Amino acid sequence: MTTTPGFLDVAAAAKTFGAATVLDGVDLAVARGEFVSLLGPSGCGKTTLLRIVAGLIAPDGGRVVLDGDDITRRPPHRRDVGVVFQNYALFPHLDVAGNVGFGLKARGRKTAEIGPSVERHLDLVRMGAFADRPVKALSGGQQQRVAVARALAIEPKLMLLDEPFSALDRKLREAMQIDLKRILREVGTTAIFVTHDQDEALTMSDRIAVMHAGRIEQLGTPSEIYHRPATAFALDFVGLSTRLAGRVVSASGGEVVVETALGRIPARANLYPGSAAVVGVRPERIRLDAAGPCTVAATLTDVAFQGARVLLHGAAAEGDRVLVEAPSLPDGAGQGTRLTLSWALEDTLVFPAEGEAS
Protein backbone atom coordinates (compact mmCIF):
# COMPACT_ATOMS: atom_id res chain seq x y z
CA MET A 1 0.00 0.00 0.00
CA THR A 2 1.62 3.26 -1.10
CA THR A 3 1.11 6.46 0.82
CA THR A 4 -1.13 8.43 -1.50
CA PRO A 5 -2.84 11.51 -0.07
CA GLY A 6 -5.67 10.00 1.96
CA PHE A 7 -9.38 10.19 1.35
CA LEU A 8 -9.49 10.69 5.10
CA ASP A 9 -6.52 12.44 6.64
CA VAL A 10 -6.17 12.75 10.38
CA ALA A 11 -3.16 14.82 11.36
CA ALA A 12 -1.72 15.16 14.86
CA ALA A 13 -5.04 14.46 16.57
CA ALA A 14 -4.65 15.00 20.30
CA LYS A 15 -7.05 14.72 23.22
CA THR A 16 -6.64 14.81 26.96
CA PHE A 17 -9.34 14.16 29.53
CA GLY A 18 -8.25 15.86 32.73
CA ALA A 19 -4.75 14.63 33.45
CA ALA A 20 -4.99 11.63 31.11
CA THR A 21 -3.61 11.90 27.59
CA VAL A 22 -5.96 9.74 25.56
CA LEU A 23 -4.65 10.61 22.10
CA ASP A 24 -1.06 11.70 21.74
CA GLY A 25 -0.83 13.30 18.29
CA VAL A 26 -2.16 10.58 15.99
CA ASP A 27 -1.74 10.65 12.19
CA LEU A 28 -3.88 8.40 10.03
CA ALA A 29 -4.43 8.39 6.28
CA VAL A 30 -7.16 6.20 4.81
CA ALA A 31 -7.58 5.65 1.06
CA ARG A 32 -10.95 5.75 -0.71
CA GLY A 33 -12.76 2.44 -0.40
CA GLU A 34 -10.33 1.12 2.16
CA PHE A 35 -11.29 -0.82 5.30
CA VAL A 36 -9.02 0.16 8.18
CA SER A 37 -9.25 -1.29 11.69
CA LEU A 38 -8.15 0.49 14.83
CA LEU A 39 -6.98 -2.37 17.02
CA GLY A 40 -5.91 -2.06 20.62
CA PRO A 41 -6.82 -2.78 24.24
CA SER A 42 -9.41 -0.68 26.04
CA GLY A 43 -8.04 2.74 26.94
CA CYS A 44 -5.68 2.87 23.95
CA GLY A 45 -7.61 5.79 22.41
CA LYS A 46 -9.21 3.96 19.48
CA THR A 47 -12.78 4.95 20.33
CA THR A 48 -11.70 8.53 21.06
CA LEU A 49 -10.09 8.73 17.62
CA LEU A 50 -13.29 7.39 16.04
CA ARG A 51 -15.44 9.90 17.93
CA ILE A 52 -13.18 12.75 16.82
CA VAL A 53 -13.61 11.69 13.18
CA ALA A 54 -17.39 11.47 13.74
CA GLY A 55 -17.42 14.93 15.32
CA LEU A 56 -18.83 13.67 18.62
CA ILE A 57 -15.83 15.04 20.51
CA ALA A 58 -13.64 17.97 19.61
CA PRO A 59 -9.89 17.29 19.52
CA ASP A 60 -7.58 19.49 21.58
CA GLY A 61 -5.29 19.73 18.58
CA GLY A 62 -4.83 18.41 15.06
CA ARG A 63 -6.93 18.30 11.91
CA VAL A 64 -9.44 16.00 10.26
CA VAL A 65 -9.73 16.28 6.48
CA LEU A 66 -12.34 14.22 4.62
CA ASP A 67 -12.42 14.20 0.82
CA GLY A 68 -10.54 17.50 0.68
CA ASP A 69 -12.74 19.29 3.26
CA ASP A 70 -11.32 20.28 6.62
CA ILE A 71 -14.10 19.02 8.92
CA THR A 72 -12.25 19.45 12.22
CA ARG A 73 -14.75 22.03 13.54
CA ARG A 74 -17.82 20.84 11.64
CA PRO A 75 -20.74 19.51 13.76
CA PRO A 76 -21.53 15.80 13.29
CA HIS A 77 -24.81 16.39 11.46
CA ARG A 78 -22.98 18.15 8.62
CA ARG A 79 -20.16 15.62 8.14
CA ASP A 80 -21.69 12.84 6.00
CA VAL A 81 -20.14 10.24 8.25
CA GLY A 82 -22.21 7.18 9.17
CA VAL A 83 -21.68 5.66 12.61
CA VAL A 84 -22.60 2.20 13.88
CA PHE A 85 -22.54 2.28 17.67
CA GLN A 86 -21.48 -0.51 19.99
CA ASN A 87 -24.97 -0.87 21.51
CA TYR A 88 -26.59 -0.11 18.10
CA ALA A 89 -28.44 2.99 19.47
CA LEU A 90 -31.57 2.30 17.44
CA PHE A 91 -34.50 4.65 18.08
CA PRO A 92 -36.90 2.67 20.27
CA HIS A 93 -39.90 4.82 19.32
CA LEU A 94 -39.54 4.07 15.59
CA ASP A 95 -39.98 0.82 13.66
CA VAL A 96 -37.22 -0.70 11.51
CA ALA A 97 -38.11 1.33 8.42
CA GLY A 98 -38.40 4.50 10.53
CA ASN A 99 -34.89 3.94 11.83
CA VAL A 100 -33.38 3.31 8.41
CA GLY A 101 -35.23 6.27 6.89
CA PHE A 102 -34.31 8.66 9.71
CA GLY A 103 -31.20 10.07 8.07
CA LEU A 104 -32.95 10.81 4.78
CA LYS A 105 -35.87 12.38 6.62
CA ALA A 106 -33.42 14.56 8.56
CA ARG A 107 -31.98 15.62 5.21
CA GLY A 108 -35.43 16.70 4.10
CA ARG A 109 -35.77 14.08 1.35
CA LYS A 110 -39.22 13.37 -0.07
CA THR A 111 -41.20 10.36 1.12
CA ALA A 112 -41.24 9.00 -2.44
CA GLU A 113 -37.45 8.92 -2.32
CA ILE A 114 -37.08 7.60 1.24
CA GLY A 115 -39.27 4.51 0.74
CA PRO A 116 -37.25 2.85 -2.04
CA SER A 117 -33.95 3.74 -0.36
CA VAL A 118 -35.07 2.16 2.92
CA GLU A 119 -36.20 -0.94 1.03
CA ARG A 120 -32.90 -1.19 -0.87
CA HIS A 121 -30.76 -0.85 2.25
CA LEU A 122 -32.85 -3.31 4.25
CA ASP A 123 -32.49 -5.83 1.42
CA LEU A 124 -28.74 -5.21 1.44
CA VAL A 125 -28.56 -6.37 5.08
CA ARG A 126 -31.19 -9.09 4.47
CA MET A 127 -33.75 -7.45 6.74
CA GLY A 128 -36.31 -6.65 4.02
CA ALA A 129 -39.02 -8.71 5.72
CA PHE A 130 -38.72 -6.75 8.97
CA ALA A 131 -39.50 -3.21 7.78
CA ASP A 132 -42.57 -2.66 9.96
CA ARG A 133 -41.33 -4.45 13.10
CA PRO A 134 -40.62 -2.46 16.25
CA VAL A 135 -36.87 -2.53 16.89
CA LYS A 136 -37.38 -3.88 20.42
CA ALA A 137 -38.71 -7.12 18.90
CA LEU A 138 -35.42 -7.83 17.08
CA SER A 139 -32.52 -10.02 18.21
CA GLY A 140 -29.05 -8.56 18.72
CA GLY A 141 -27.82 -9.64 15.30
CA GLN A 142 -30.91 -8.22 13.61
CA GLN A 143 -30.56 -4.90 15.44
CA GLN A 144 -26.96 -4.85 14.27
CA ARG A 145 -28.04 -5.24 10.65
CA VAL A 146 -30.61 -2.47 11.01
CA ALA A 147 -27.96 -0.20 12.53
CA VAL A 148 -25.67 -0.88 9.54
CA ALA A 149 -28.52 -0.23 7.08
CA ARG A 150 -29.43 2.99 8.90
CA ALA A 151 -25.87 4.30 8.66
CA LEU A 152 -25.54 3.25 4.99
CA ALA A 153 -28.86 4.80 4.00
CA ILE A 154 -27.41 8.32 4.20
CA GLU A 155 -24.83 7.17 1.64
CA PRO A 156 -21.99 8.43 3.83
CA LYS A 157 -18.54 9.27 2.57
CA LEU A 158 -17.16 7.32 5.49
CA MET A 159 -18.50 4.58 7.74
CA LEU A 160 -17.33 4.38 11.34
CA LEU A 161 -18.00 1.20 13.29
CA ASP A 162 -17.38 1.15 17.04
CA GLU A 163 -16.96 -2.48 18.18
CA PRO A 164 -20.24 -3.35 16.49
CA PHE A 165 -20.02 -7.09 17.12
CA SER A 166 -18.82 -7.14 20.71
CA ALA A 167 -22.26 -8.00 22.09
CA LEU A 168 -22.81 -10.95 19.74
CA ASP A 169 -21.86 -14.56 20.41
CA ARG A 170 -18.91 -16.01 18.52
CA LYS A 171 -20.71 -17.88 15.73
CA LEU A 172 -22.94 -14.93 14.93
CA ARG A 173 -20.00 -12.55 15.15
CA GLU A 174 -18.04 -14.49 12.55
CA ALA A 175 -21.04 -14.63 10.21
CA MET A 176 -21.59 -10.89 10.64
CA GLN A 177 -17.93 -10.11 9.93
CA ILE A 178 -18.12 -11.79 6.54
CA ASP A 179 -21.50 -10.23 5.82
CA LEU A 180 -20.35 -6.73 6.71
CA LYS A 181 -17.30 -7.04 4.46
CA ARG A 182 -19.52 -8.16 1.59
CA ILE A 183 -21.95 -5.28 2.16
CA LEU A 184 -19.23 -2.63 2.37
CA ARG A 185 -17.56 -4.00 -0.76
CA GLU A 186 -20.87 -3.90 -2.62
CA VAL A 187 -21.46 -0.31 -1.60
CA GLY A 188 -17.81 0.66 -1.97
CA THR A 189 -17.80 2.65 1.27
CA THR A 190 -14.60 3.64 3.05
CA ALA A 191 -14.72 2.33 6.60
CA ILE A 192 -12.94 2.62 9.91
CA PHE A 193 -13.59 -0.21 12.30
CA VAL A 194 -12.75 -0.11 15.99
CA THR A 195 -12.09 -3.41 17.73
CA HIS A 196 -10.09 -5.01 20.51
CA ASP A 197 -10.44 -8.42 18.85
CA GLN A 198 -7.32 -9.23 16.81
CA ASP A 199 -9.01 -12.09 14.89
CA GLU A 200 -11.75 -9.70 13.81
CA ALA A 201 -9.18 -7.13 12.68
CA LEU A 202 -7.10 -9.71 10.79
CA THR A 203 -10.19 -11.17 9.09
CA MET A 204 -11.79 -7.95 7.93
CA SER A 205 -9.20 -5.27 7.36
CA ASP A 206 -7.29 -4.00 4.36
CA ARG A 207 -5.02 -2.36 6.87
CA ILE A 208 -4.77 -2.42 10.65
CA ALA A 209 -3.62 0.39 12.93
CA VAL A 210 -2.34 -1.16 16.15
CA MET A 211 -2.94 1.40 18.90
CA HIS A 212 -1.33 1.58 22.31
CA ALA A 213 -1.36 4.34 24.93
CA GLY A 214 -2.78 7.03 22.63
CA ARG A 215 -0.52 6.32 19.67
CA ILE A 216 -0.55 4.20 16.53
CA GLU A 217 2.31 1.74 17.02
CA GLN A 218 2.04 0.18 13.58
CA LEU A 219 -0.07 0.67 10.49
CA GLY A 220 0.03 -2.11 7.92
CA THR A 221 -1.75 -4.96 6.18
CA PRO A 222 -2.86 -7.87 8.37
CA SER A 223 0.03 -9.92 6.97
CA GLU A 224 2.59 -7.21 7.71
CA ILE A 225 1.24 -6.78 11.23
CA TYR A 226 1.36 -10.52 11.88
CA HIS A 227 4.64 -11.42 10.21
CA ARG A 228 6.55 -8.19 10.75
CA PRO A 229 5.27 -6.60 13.96
CA ALA A 230 7.01 -3.25 14.45
CA THR A 231 7.04 -3.23 18.23
CA ALA A 232 7.00 -5.68 21.11
CA PHE A 233 3.46 -4.50 21.85
CA ALA A 234 2.27 -5.35 18.33
CA LEU A 235 3.91 -8.78 18.63
CA ASP A 236 2.09 -9.44 21.90
CA PHE A 237 -1.26 -8.00 20.95
CA VAL A 238 -1.68 -9.64 17.55
CA GLY A 239 -1.39 -13.40 17.34
CA LEU A 240 0.44 -15.86 19.53
CA SER A 241 4.19 -15.95 19.84
CA THR A 242 7.15 -17.19 21.77
CA ARG A 243 8.49 -14.21 23.67
CA LEU A 244 11.83 -14.06 25.42
CA ALA A 245 13.34 -11.08 27.20
CA GLY A 246 17.07 -10.64 26.82
CA ARG A 247 20.05 -8.40 26.24
CA VAL A 248 22.03 -7.77 23.06
CA VAL A 249 25.49 -9.27 23.51
CA SER A 250 26.97 -8.57 20.08
CA ALA A 251 26.08 -6.65 16.97
CA SER A 252 27.70 -6.46 13.58
CA GLY A 253 26.61 -5.94 9.99
CA GLY A 254 22.88 -5.78 10.71
CA GLU A 255 22.92 -8.93 12.82
CA VAL A 256 22.68 -9.16 16.58
CA VAL A 257 22.88 -11.94 19.11
CA VAL A 258 20.52 -11.76 22.06
CA GLU A 259 21.26 -13.55 25.30
CA THR A 260 18.00 -15.00 26.72
CA ALA A 261 17.02 -17.41 29.47
CA LEU A 262 17.02 -20.20 26.86
CA GLY A 263 20.36 -19.32 25.33
CA ARG A 264 21.82 -17.09 22.65
CA ILE A 265 19.55 -16.28 19.71
CA PRO A 266 20.77 -14.58 16.50
CA ALA A 267 18.54 -12.10 14.69
CA ARG A 268 18.62 -9.50 11.93
CA ALA A 269 18.37 -6.06 13.56
CA ASN A 270 20.27 -2.92 14.36
CA LEU A 271 20.48 -2.68 18.12
CA TYR A 272 23.27 -1.49 20.38
CA PRO A 273 25.23 -4.13 22.28
CA GLY A 274 24.15 -4.09 25.91
CA SER A 275 20.61 -2.86 25.26
CA ALA A 276 17.57 -4.76 26.54
CA ALA A 277 15.62 -6.55 23.82
CA VAL A 278 12.61 -8.79 23.29
CA VAL A 279 12.82 -11.79 20.96
CA GLY A 280 9.68 -13.17 19.37
CA VAL A 281 8.94 -16.17 17.14
CA ARG A 282 5.54 -17.11 15.73
CA PRO A 283 4.58 -20.63 16.89
CA GLU A 284 4.08 -22.05 13.36
CA ARG A 285 7.63 -20.99 12.38
CA ILE A 286 9.26 -23.22 14.97
CA ARG A 287 10.30 -26.75 13.98
CA LEU A 288 10.88 -29.62 16.38
CA ASP A 289 14.44 -30.35 15.21
CA ALA A 290 17.96 -28.98 15.51
CA ALA A 291 18.30 -27.80 11.91
CA GLY A 292 18.97 -24.25 13.06
CA PRO A 293 20.31 -21.68 12.60
CA CYS A 294 18.40 -20.57 15.69
CA THR A 295 18.21 -23.48 18.09
CA VAL A 296 17.10 -23.67 21.72
CA ALA A 297 15.94 -26.39 24.07
CA ALA A 298 12.83 -26.18 26.26
CA THR A 299 10.88 -28.47 28.56
CA LEU A 300 7.32 -29.28 27.52
CA THR A 301 4.87 -28.17 30.21
CA ASP A 302 1.49 -28.24 28.55
CA VAL A 303 -0.25 -29.41 25.39
CA ALA A 304 -3.33 -27.64 24.03
CA PHE A 305 -5.29 -29.66 21.47
CA GLN A 306 -6.82 -27.36 18.85
CA GLY A 307 -8.27 -29.72 16.27
CA ALA A 308 -6.05 -29.58 13.20
CA ARG A 309 -2.99 -28.78 15.28
CA VAL A 310 -1.59 -28.84 18.79
CA LEU A 311 -0.04 -25.96 20.67
CA LEU A 312 2.95 -26.91 22.82
CA HIS A 313 3.80 -24.73 25.82
CA GLY A 314 7.41 -24.78 26.97
CA ALA A 315 8.88 -23.94 30.35
CA ALA A 316 9.85 -20.26 30.44
CA ALA A 317 11.17 -17.69 32.87
CA GLU A 318 8.90 -15.11 34.52
CA GLY A 319 7.46 -12.87 31.79
CA ASP A 320 8.68 -15.14 29.01
CA ARG A 321 6.65 -17.54 26.92
CA VAL A 322 7.50 -20.52 24.71
CA LEU A 323 4.85 -21.59 22.19
CA VAL A 324 5.23 -24.09 19.37
CA GLU A 325 2.61 -25.15 16.87
CA ALA A 326 2.84 -28.73 15.60
CA PRO A 327 0.56 -30.93 13.49
CA SER A 328 0.42 -33.39 16.40
CA LEU A 329 2.14 -34.29 19.62
CA PRO A 330 5.54 -35.87 18.79
CA ASP A 331 5.70 -39.63 19.48
CA GLY A 332 6.48 -40.38 23.08
CA ALA A 333 6.39 -36.75 24.16
CA GLY A 334 4.60 -35.69 27.32
CA GLN A 335 4.87 -33.29 30.16
CA GLY A 336 8.54 -32.89 31.09
CA THR A 337 9.92 -34.03 27.72
CA ARG A 338 12.92 -32.01 26.61
CA LEU A 339 12.23 -30.53 23.16
CA THR A 340 14.73 -29.11 20.72
CA LEU A 341 13.36 -26.14 18.83
CA SER A 342 14.78 -24.40 15.79
CA TRP A 343 13.78 -21.79 13.25
CA ALA A 344 15.17 -19.72 10.39
CA LEU A 345 17.11 -16.53 11.05
CA GLU A 346 14.52 -14.33 9.31
CA ASP A 347 11.81 -15.69 11.61
CA THR A 348 13.45 -14.23 14.69
CA LEU A 349 11.63 -11.00 15.47
CA VAL A 350 13.56 -8.70 17.75
CA PHE A 351 12.54 -5.40 19.34
CA PRO A 352 14.07 -3.02 21.80
CA ALA A 353 12.40 -3.70 25.16
CA GLU A 354 9.53 -1.29 25.91
CA GLY A 355 10.86 1.90 27.46
CA GLU A 356 14.26 1.36 25.81
CA ALA A 357 15.29 3.86 23.15
CA SER A 358 16.02 2.11 19.85
Next chain:
Amino acid sequence: MTGFRRLDPVSLLVAPAVGYLGLVYGLPLLLLLGHSFVVDGTPSIASFVRFFADPFDWMVIANTLRIALAVTLVSLVIGWPTAIALARAKGAAQAAILVAIILPLSVGVVVKAFAWQIVLRRDGVVSQALVWLHVWDEPQRLLFTETGLVVGAVNVFVPFMILPIYSVLKLVDPRLDEAAATLGAGPFFRFFLVALPLSLPGIVTGVAFVFSMAVSMYVVPSLLIGDRFQTLATLTGRSFLFMRNPQLGSTTAVVLLVLAVAVVVGSAKLSRRFGGAS
Protein backbone atom coordinates in the same frame (compact mmCIF):
# COMPACT_ATOMS: atom_id res chain seq x y z
CA MET B 1 -53.49 -10.52 27.70
CA THR B 2 -55.35 -13.30 25.96
CA GLY B 3 -58.25 -14.90 27.76
CA PHE B 4 -58.25 -15.93 31.38
CA ARG B 5 -55.25 -17.45 33.09
CA ARG B 6 -55.17 -19.23 36.39
CA LEU B 7 -55.04 -16.70 39.22
CA ASP B 8 -51.43 -15.83 39.94
CA PRO B 9 -50.87 -16.01 43.72
CA VAL B 10 -48.67 -12.91 43.44
CA SER B 11 -51.71 -10.92 42.35
CA LEU B 12 -53.12 -11.48 45.85
CA LEU B 13 -50.52 -9.00 47.06
CA VAL B 14 -52.76 -6.18 45.87
CA ALA B 15 -55.66 -7.45 48.01
CA PRO B 16 -54.99 -5.21 51.06
CA ALA B 17 -54.77 -2.08 48.90
CA VAL B 18 -57.84 -2.99 46.87
CA GLY B 19 -59.80 -3.85 50.02
CA TYR B 20 -58.85 -0.62 51.76
CA LEU B 21 -59.53 1.64 48.80
CA GLY B 22 -62.74 -0.20 47.99
CA LEU B 23 -64.06 0.37 51.51
CA VAL B 24 -63.05 3.97 52.18
CA TYR B 25 -62.98 5.34 48.60
CA GLY B 26 -64.89 3.14 46.16
CA LEU B 27 -67.98 2.68 48.33
CA PRO B 28 -68.42 6.39 49.20
CA LEU B 29 -67.86 7.23 45.54
CA LEU B 30 -70.65 4.85 44.56
CA LEU B 31 -72.92 6.38 47.19
CA LEU B 32 -72.08 9.81 45.85
CA LEU B 33 -72.81 8.73 42.29
CA GLY B 34 -76.07 7.22 43.44
CA HIS B 35 -77.00 10.44 45.24
CA SER B 36 -76.56 12.53 42.11
CA PHE B 37 -78.77 10.27 40.03
CA VAL B 38 -81.58 10.02 42.56
CA VAL B 39 -84.08 12.82 43.19
CA ASP B 40 -86.76 12.42 45.89
CA GLY B 41 -86.20 8.67 46.05
CA THR B 42 -86.57 7.98 42.30
CA PRO B 43 -83.86 7.68 39.63
CA SER B 44 -83.54 10.93 37.72
CA ILE B 45 -81.08 13.16 35.95
CA ALA B 46 -82.98 16.22 37.07
CA SER B 47 -80.11 17.50 39.20
CA PHE B 48 -77.77 17.45 36.19
CA VAL B 49 -80.37 19.21 34.05
CA ARG B 50 -80.70 21.90 36.71
CA PHE B 51 -76.92 22.16 37.08
CA PHE B 52 -76.24 22.64 33.38
CA ALA B 53 -79.12 25.08 33.01
CA ASP B 54 -77.47 27.57 35.38
CA PRO B 55 -74.90 29.91 33.70
CA PHE B 56 -73.17 30.30 37.07
CA ASP B 57 -72.31 26.60 37.02
CA TRP B 58 -70.82 26.92 33.53
CA MET B 59 -68.63 29.69 34.85
CA VAL B 60 -67.51 27.41 37.69
CA ILE B 61 -66.59 24.71 35.16
CA ALA B 62 -64.69 27.27 33.08
CA ASN B 63 -62.86 28.53 36.20
CA THR B 64 -61.90 25.00 37.15
CA LEU B 65 -60.57 24.05 33.73
CA ARG B 66 -58.81 27.39 33.13
CA ILE B 67 -56.93 27.26 36.43
CA ALA B 68 -56.08 23.56 36.08
CA LEU B 69 -54.81 24.03 32.53
CA ALA B 70 -52.75 27.08 33.52
CA VAL B 71 -51.21 25.25 36.47
CA THR B 72 -50.43 22.20 34.30
CA LEU B 73 -48.94 24.28 31.50
CA VAL B 74 -46.76 26.40 33.78
CA SER B 75 -45.63 23.27 35.64
CA LEU B 76 -44.71 21.66 32.31
CA VAL B 77 -42.79 24.71 31.09
CA ILE B 78 -40.86 24.90 34.37
CA GLY B 79 -40.67 21.18 35.09
CA TRP B 80 -39.49 19.77 31.74
CA PRO B 81 -36.20 21.71 31.53
CA THR B 82 -35.63 20.94 35.23
CA ALA B 83 -36.12 17.23 34.54
CA ILE B 84 -33.62 17.40 31.66
CA ALA B 85 -31.08 19.16 33.89
CA LEU B 86 -31.70 16.60 36.64
CA ALA B 87 -31.23 13.65 34.25
CA ARG B 88 -27.99 15.08 32.83
CA ALA B 89 -26.53 16.24 36.18
CA LYS B 90 -24.06 13.99 37.94
CA GLY B 91 -23.10 13.22 41.52
CA ALA B 92 -23.51 16.02 44.05
CA ALA B 93 -25.29 18.37 41.63
CA GLN B 94 -27.92 15.72 40.90
CA ALA B 95 -28.39 14.97 44.59
CA ALA B 96 -28.77 18.69 45.33
CA ILE B 97 -31.47 19.15 42.67
CA LEU B 98 -33.32 16.03 43.83
CA VAL B 99 -33.31 17.19 47.45
CA ALA B 100 -34.52 20.65 46.37
CA ILE B 101 -37.45 19.01 44.58
CA ILE B 102 -38.38 16.35 47.12
CA LEU B 103 -37.76 18.10 50.44
CA PRO B 104 -40.55 20.71 49.96
CA LEU B 105 -43.01 17.80 49.63
CA SER B 106 -42.58 17.27 53.37
CA VAL B 107 -44.18 20.69 54.02
CA GLY B 108 -47.96 20.36 54.15
CA VAL B 109 -50.18 22.02 51.55
CA VAL B 110 -51.97 24.12 54.18
CA VAL B 111 -48.67 25.48 55.50
CA LYS B 112 -47.51 26.30 51.97
CA ALA B 113 -50.80 28.03 51.12
CA PHE B 114 -50.62 30.18 54.26
CA ALA B 115 -47.03 31.05 53.41
CA TRP B 116 -48.10 32.15 49.93
CA GLN B 117 -50.83 34.29 51.54
CA ILE B 118 -48.08 36.27 53.25
CA VAL B 119 -45.85 36.39 50.17
CA LEU B 120 -48.64 37.55 47.83
CA ARG B 121 -50.10 40.29 50.09
CA ARG B 122 -50.09 43.95 49.06
CA ASP B 123 -47.13 44.48 51.42
CA GLY B 124 -45.63 41.05 50.66
CA VAL B 125 -42.16 40.46 49.22
CA VAL B 126 -43.35 39.95 45.64
CA SER B 127 -45.20 43.26 45.54
CA GLN B 128 -42.29 45.10 47.22
CA ALA B 129 -39.78 43.56 44.85
CA LEU B 130 -41.78 44.49 41.75
CA VAL B 131 -42.17 48.08 42.99
CA TRP B 132 -38.44 48.24 43.75
CA LEU B 133 -37.71 47.00 40.22
CA HIS B 134 -40.10 49.66 38.84
CA VAL B 135 -42.27 47.01 37.22
CA TRP B 136 -45.16 48.31 39.32
CA ASP B 137 -45.69 51.95 40.28
CA GLU B 138 -47.32 51.13 43.61
CA PRO B 139 -47.76 48.00 45.76
CA GLN B 140 -50.47 45.66 44.51
CA ARG B 141 -52.20 42.66 45.95
CA LEU B 142 -51.61 39.31 44.17
CA LEU B 143 -53.48 37.43 46.85
CA PHE B 144 -57.09 36.60 45.84
CA THR B 145 -56.19 36.86 42.11
CA GLU B 146 -56.05 34.05 39.56
CA THR B 147 -52.34 34.78 38.97
CA GLY B 148 -51.64 34.37 42.67
CA LEU B 149 -53.59 31.10 42.72
CA VAL B 150 -51.64 29.70 39.74
CA VAL B 151 -48.28 30.76 41.24
CA GLY B 152 -49.07 29.08 44.55
CA ALA B 153 -50.53 25.94 42.98
CA VAL B 154 -47.54 25.46 40.65
CA ASN B 155 -45.27 25.61 43.69
CA VAL B 156 -47.25 22.79 45.28
CA PHE B 157 -47.57 20.57 42.19
CA VAL B 158 -44.42 21.07 40.10
CA PRO B 159 -42.49 18.14 41.69
CA PHE B 160 -45.18 15.83 40.32
CA MET B 161 -44.33 17.09 36.83
CA ILE B 162 -40.54 16.89 37.25
CA LEU B 163 -40.21 13.43 38.78
CA PRO B 164 -42.09 11.35 36.15
CA ILE B 165 -40.30 13.13 33.28
CA TYR B 166 -36.96 12.65 35.03
CA SER B 167 -37.59 8.95 35.62
CA VAL B 168 -38.23 8.46 31.89
CA LEU B 169 -35.33 10.64 30.72
CA LYS B 170 -32.73 8.94 32.87
CA LEU B 171 -33.47 5.68 31.03
CA VAL B 172 -32.98 7.25 27.59
CA ASP B 173 -29.67 6.26 26.03
CA PRO B 174 -27.59 9.42 25.43
CA ARG B 175 -26.16 7.70 22.32
CA LEU B 176 -29.55 8.13 20.62
CA ASP B 177 -28.92 11.86 20.37
CA GLU B 178 -25.45 11.19 18.98
CA ALA B 179 -26.84 8.65 16.52
CA ALA B 180 -29.40 11.18 15.31
CA ALA B 181 -26.65 13.79 14.89
CA THR B 182 -24.43 11.50 12.82
CA LEU B 183 -27.42 10.70 10.63
CA GLY B 184 -27.63 14.36 9.71
CA ALA B 185 -30.23 15.68 12.15
CA GLY B 186 -29.60 19.22 13.45
CA PRO B 187 -30.50 20.30 17.00
CA PHE B 188 -34.08 21.35 16.07
CA PHE B 189 -34.82 18.10 14.25
CA ARG B 190 -33.24 16.04 17.03
CA PHE B 191 -35.44 17.74 19.61
CA PHE B 192 -38.71 17.12 17.79
CA LEU B 193 -37.97 13.66 16.38
CA VAL B 194 -35.93 12.10 19.17
CA ALA B 195 -35.91 13.97 22.49
CA LEU B 196 -39.61 14.89 22.49
CA PRO B 197 -41.09 11.50 21.57
CA LEU B 198 -38.76 9.72 23.98
CA SER B 199 -39.73 11.94 26.92
CA LEU B 200 -43.42 11.88 25.99
CA PRO B 201 -44.40 8.97 28.29
CA GLY B 202 -43.00 10.96 31.24
CA ILE B 203 -44.71 14.14 30.09
CA VAL B 204 -48.06 12.35 29.78
CA THR B 205 -47.70 10.96 33.31
CA GLY B 206 -46.65 14.35 34.68
CA VAL B 207 -49.49 16.16 32.94
CA ALA B 208 -51.99 13.57 34.18
CA PHE B 209 -50.70 13.89 37.77
CA VAL B 210 -50.64 17.67 37.87
CA PHE B 211 -53.88 18.20 35.97
CA SER B 212 -55.87 15.76 38.09
CA MET B 213 -54.51 17.34 41.28
CA ALA B 214 -55.00 20.91 40.05
CA VAL B 215 -58.54 20.34 38.79
CA SER B 216 -59.60 18.99 42.17
CA MET B 217 -57.54 21.14 44.58
CA TYR B 218 -59.53 22.58 47.46
CA VAL B 219 -57.22 23.97 50.13
CA VAL B 220 -55.04 26.08 47.81
CA PRO B 221 -57.90 28.01 46.13
CA SER B 222 -59.74 28.36 49.45
CA LEU B 223 -56.74 30.13 50.97
CA LEU B 224 -55.32 31.94 47.92
CA ILE B 225 -58.39 33.19 46.06
CA GLY B 226 -61.32 32.85 48.46
CA ASP B 227 -65.05 32.31 48.13
CA ARG B 228 -65.73 34.86 45.40
CA PHE B 229 -64.01 32.54 42.93
CA GLN B 230 -65.60 29.11 42.79
CA THR B 231 -64.21 25.95 41.22
CA LEU B 232 -66.00 22.60 41.04
CA ALA B 233 -64.00 21.40 44.06
CA THR B 234 -64.73 24.39 46.26
CA LEU B 235 -68.37 24.43 45.13
CA THR B 236 -68.67 20.77 46.08
CA GLY B 237 -67.23 21.57 49.50
CA ARG B 238 -69.57 24.57 49.96
CA SER B 239 -72.59 22.51 48.91
CA PHE B 240 -71.98 19.93 51.59
CA LEU B 241 -70.53 22.10 54.37
CA PHE B 242 -72.35 25.45 54.11
CA MET B 243 -75.38 25.05 51.85
CA ARG B 244 -76.31 21.64 53.28
CA ASN B 245 -77.20 20.54 49.74
CA PRO B 246 -75.81 17.03 49.18
CA GLN B 247 -77.78 16.83 45.94
CA LEU B 248 -75.84 19.73 44.38
CA GLY B 249 -72.58 18.59 46.01
CA SER B 250 -72.74 15.08 44.57
CA THR B 251 -73.72 16.46 41.17
CA THR B 252 -70.73 18.84 41.01
CA ALA B 253 -68.48 16.04 42.26
CA VAL B 254 -69.62 13.77 39.43
CA VAL B 255 -69.10 16.53 36.84
CA LEU B 256 -65.61 17.12 38.20
CA LEU B 257 -64.79 13.40 38.12
CA VAL B 258 -65.98 13.03 34.52
CA LEU B 259 -64.04 16.11 33.39
CA ALA B 260 -60.81 15.05 35.08
CA VAL B 261 -60.93 11.48 33.78
CA ALA B 262 -61.84 12.67 30.26
CA VAL B 263 -58.93 15.11 30.08
CA VAL B 264 -56.36 12.67 31.50
CA VAL B 265 -57.42 9.74 29.34
CA GLY B 266 -57.89 11.95 26.28
CA SER B 267 -54.45 13.55 26.54
CA ALA B 268 -52.80 10.14 26.98
CA LYS B 269 -54.56 8.83 23.87
CA LEU B 270 -53.68 11.91 21.87
CA SER B 271 -50.01 11.76 22.83
CA ARG B 272 -49.80 8.09 22.00
CA ARG B 273 -51.02 8.77 18.48
CA PHE B 274 -48.68 11.76 18.19
CA GLY B 275 -45.68 9.91 19.61
CA GLY B 276 -46.07 6.77 17.51
CA ALA B 277 -45.36 3.33 18.93
CA SER B 278 -43.71 3.65 22.31
